[in-house]
Structures are given as structure tokens and as C-alpha cells.
Amino acid sequence: MKLTILGCYAATPRTITNPTSQVLEIKNQMFLIDCGEGTQVQLRKHKIKFARINHIFISHLHGDHFYGLVGLISTFMLLNRVNDLHVYGPKGIKEIILLQLKASGSFTGYNLYFHELDSKESEVVFEDDKVFVKTIPLKHRVYTNGYLFKEKNTQRKLNIEAVEKYEIETCYYQKIKSGGNITLDNGEIIQNELLTFDPEAEKSYAFCSDTLYNETIIPIINSVDVLYHESTFLESEAHLAEKTMHTTAIQAATIAKKANVKQLVIGHYSTRYGNIELFKEEAQTIFEDVLLADDGKTFEFQ
Structure with missing residues (x-):
């Protein structure tokens, strides 16, 4: 299981940081999770083949999580894509993307499918013979889902x-x-x-961004191999986390500990901080096995 962080900072892009987007490779399949501005540039920079991306999962309709989507869809067309593309995200995403394509006189030469979500309960949104994906309802200022990716039973x-x-x-x-x-x-x-x-143990990955501290997700993500959880603020700005419906590093670590996950990856840092190591230091006061996401970083989980 391989995770490539294309962007992991909150709010606006900067010359040195990118908003949220990441690529998960699991069971030889590649999934794009969120698509902030600059995603396709980051894909090229890190030599990730566009043609391998057939499923895109959008957590919510805040710009730093999906403003790169229409550009990527258009680039797929320019590259003469033929494979179907499936986009999963909140209700409204289809209207937004199709309006932009229509207004610009663009089109896709491939089939583009939207799977719009509005349930507040966890549900399976993708499944094949190797992997299934289910939503993780989160608490944010707009309708938001995280996603749980889990391998199916592997052969002996x-x-x-x-x-x-x-x-x-x-x-x-x-x-x-x-x-x-x-x-x-x-x-x-x-x-x-x-x-x-015996076969190798089934691997699992949970993506949770953006959200207020929310213990109702614990049964869904319980015992996952890897949890990516937003940690926008340090504890000194906990009041801002509550106000903006985000999470602190300590709160993310608390979720990881209570859910008995194996490893925690934190990200979605506010750009007010100059040193992201502080997030790891705070998180490790609660949960030991903490990894820091950063743009361009790749994690391989055995």
C-alpha cells in the first residue's frame, strides 16, 4: 500500500505548499483523493501516470479540496483519454463541473460518471473484487465525507x-x-x-479531512492500518479549530489512540505555522506512531 502526498496544507496555495490532494495505490489500483489546485502539476512532477487514475474521491466542496478537478478532467481530454472516469463527491459536484465544461465549450471524449453523495450514514460507494471504499461522515462547515479504503480477502x-x-x-x-x-x-x-x-493481512487506509473532533467515526475506522487525519492547528489555537470546525494535532492523535489504529499520518496544516515538526511533537504526547505528511512525500506500508 503506497500513499503519495501531492498537497497537504490548508486554505490557499503558496509557492512552497499545495492544498489537499493525494494518491493511494492499493491492490495495484490507483485512487486520487481530493483535487486541490495544482494537482495535475504535482502528478507530473512526481511521475504519476494520469491514465492509471480512474476513480477520484472528493471529500467536500471547499475550494482547497476540489478546485483542481475541472482542470484535470480537461487535461484528460487533451491527452485523448479513453478510459471511463468516476468522480465521487457531495451532491452538487456534477452541476459545478458540467457548468464549467459547458461555459468553456469543453467536452470529454471519454465517459465521465458522477456519483453524488448526500447520506449522513456510512455507505459503500465503490467495490470490486479487490477493494471496497466506504464513506466516513465528518463534521465540517459543509457536507463532508472521509473515505475508508480496504482490501478484500486476499488469496492464500x-x-x-x-x-x-x-x-x-x-x-x-x-x-x-x-x-x-x-x-x-x-x-x-x-x-x-x-x-x-495464510494470505497477507488485508490492508486498510482511512482519509479524514476536514472535520471537527468527532468520536462518532471511531467504529468505522477502528483498527485501520493507516489513518490520515487533518491537524490544522496546534493546541494553542484550539479555539480556532472549534470555530472553523477543524482539528488540532492532539485531537487527531486522540482519535487514532481511541480507534486503535496502527499508524497516524497528520496533515492539512494551517500555513500560519513555520515548522510542521511541532505538529508531530504535540501528537506524539498522545499517540506514538505519527508520520508527518508533506508535499511530495511518499509512504509505503508493508
Whole structure:
């Protein structure tokens, strides 16, 4: 599981920082999460192939989380994209994007699908045979969702020595990896556990930005491998966090601890601060395993 941070700062873009956007690679699939201004430039800068992005998840309709979307959609057209593109986000996103395309006389030569969300309950919004994605209802000034990405059951690993010992033909390997037992020519049944190793644990990633401190998300994100949680302010500005419906580093760490997550990545820093290390220092007073997001940083989770 690989996470590339394209942008992780709050509010307006600067020459040295970018608003929220990140790419998650899980089970050989690539998902774009939020699309602030400058996203497509960051994609190029970090050599991420545009053609691999088929699903875009937008948390909410504040500009620093989606103002780069129409530009990216237009660039896909200029690059002669043919693959379908699916956009998931709050109700209203379809109208906003299509109005911009219409007003500029633009079009897409590929199928563009919008999946508009308005439920205040967690729901599965994407699912295939490898991954599912469900919403994490958040509390912000406008309707907002985080997203939980989770691998589905992975296949068992073939024990080559065992299958060779029982002289099992290769045509049965897929059945074995899928959990099936094997009956030999003499009628003996070989249990799957003798032929395979346990699969790798299912990996999971939760994205939570932007939001007020909100313990109702804990059952949804409980025990995830990696939690990205906004930490716009330090504790000295906790009053601003409450006023603007954001979170402090300590509050993000508290959520991570109560949800028993394995690792916490914090980001969405207010640009009032000159040293983001302070966020890590505060968060680690509550939760030890804290990683600092920063523009261009890549994390690989084993």
C-alpha cells in the first residue's frame, strides 16, 4: 500500500505548499483523493501516470479540496483519454463541473460518471473484487465525507514444496489458492491448510479531512492500518479549530489512540505555522506512531 502526498496544507496555495490532494495505490489500483489546485502539476512532477487514475474521491466542496478537478478532467481530454472516469463527491459536484465544461465549450471524449453523495450514514460507494471504499461522515462547515479504503480477502499463498510432494498438477493451483481442498487419484483428500500459507493481512487506509473532533467515526475506522487525519492547528489555537470546525494535532492523535489504529499520518496544516515538526511533537504526547505528511512525500506500508 503506497500513499503519495501531492498537497497537504490548508486554505490557499503558496509557492512552497499545495492544498489537499493525494494518491493511494492499493491492490495495484490507483485512487486520487481530493483535487486541490495544482494537482495535475504535482502528478507530473512526481511521475504519476494520469491514465492509471480512474476513480477520484472528493471529500467536500471547499475550494482547497476540489478546485483542481475541472482542470484535470480537461487535461484528460487533451491527452485523448479513453478510459471511463468516476468522480465521487457531495451532491452538487456534477452541476459545478458540467457548468464549467459547458461555459468553456469543453467536452470529454471519454465517459465521465458522477456519483453524488448526500447520506449522513456510512455507505459503500465503490467495490470490486479487490477493494471496497466506504464513506466516513465528518463534521465540517459543509457536507463532508472521509473515505475508508480496504482490501478484500486476499488469496492464500501456494506452498510449492507441498504441492510438488503430492504431485498436484498446475491446473489445480488456482483452486488451491482460492481455498479449495484437493482429492488425489487414490481418493485421499488433501486439506488446503497443508498446501498453502495464510494470505497477507488485508490492508486498510482511512482519509479524514476536514472535520471537527468527532468520536462518532471511531467504529468505522477502528483498527485501520493507516489513518490520515487533518491537524490544522496546534493546541494553542484550539479555539480556532472549534470555530472553523477543524482539528488540532492532539485531537487527531486522540482519535487514532481511541480507534486503535496502527499508524497516524497528520496533515492539512494551517500555513500560519513555520515548522510542521511541532505538529508531530504535540501528537506524539498522545499517540506514538505519527508520520508527518508533506508535499511530495511518499509512504509505503508493508
